Amino acid sequence: MVFAYYNKLSATRKNIYRKSDEIHAVPLPDGTALHPLTSRLASALEHEDRVRTEEICRALARGMTSRLGVPPLRLKVLAVRPTTRVEELHGLYELAEGRAFAVITLWMRTAKHRRVVAFRSFLRTLLHEICHHLDYHLYHLPDSYHTEGFYKRESSLFHQLLRDA
Numbered sequence: 001m002v003f004a005y006y007n008k009l010s011a012t013r014k015n016i017y018r019k020s021d022e023i024h025a026v027p028l029p030d031g032t033a034l035h036p037l038t039s040r041l042a043s044a045l046e047h048e049d050r051v052r053t054e055e056i057c058r059a060l061a062r063g064m065t066s067r068l069g070v071p072p073l074r075l076k077v078l079a080v081r082p083t084t085r086v087e088e089l090h091g092l093y094e095l096a097e098g099r100a101f102a103v104i105t106l107w108m109r110t111a112k113h114r115r116v117v118a119f120r121s122f123l124r125t126l127l128h129e130i131c132h133h134l135d136y137h138l139y140h141l142p143d144s145y146h147t148e149g150f151y152k153r154e155s156s157l158f159h160q161l162l163r164d165a
């Protein structure tokens with residue numbers, strides 16, 4: 001199945017889309033070693049501790065990028081999401097481009113809903129943004145699309161990080 005916007009893409013972009021759609025999982029070597037971090041993340045969010053949440057997300061991102069052999073990322077967790085950004089709920093991925101590192105920004109709460117994001121959806125957002133990074137650096141795709149394959153990769157990481165947790 002392809003999403004509706006596929007039909008509007010150029011031939012080159014359709015090709016990128018199809019490559020993205022064909023990859024269904026991201027095998028994470030020794031992913032179980034990261035399970036304690038996901039438990040700590042749940043607790044940090046429960047306590048609405050932004051600094052700890054950020055530290056744990058950085059450790060998780062480092063754990064994944066080093067295991068997968070892709071460049072490290074910069075990551076920041078902010079308290080409240082500005083109202084101007086509507087595209088994705090709680091996260092943003094920015095390519096390195098001129099900078100030394102790509103940047104992931106996560107928000108603990110939206111401006112509209114002041115409550116802290118639930119642990120599972122927060123973790124999914126982190127993994128979603130990391131999947132954008134993997135598209136460029138692990139799969140060497142020239143662009144990163146939200147394909148069905150993309151969402152499967154996000155879920156694949158999610159289940160590896162939470163298994164037996």
Ligand SMILES: [Zn+2]
Pocket residue numbers: 088128132146
């Ligand atoms: Zn996205």
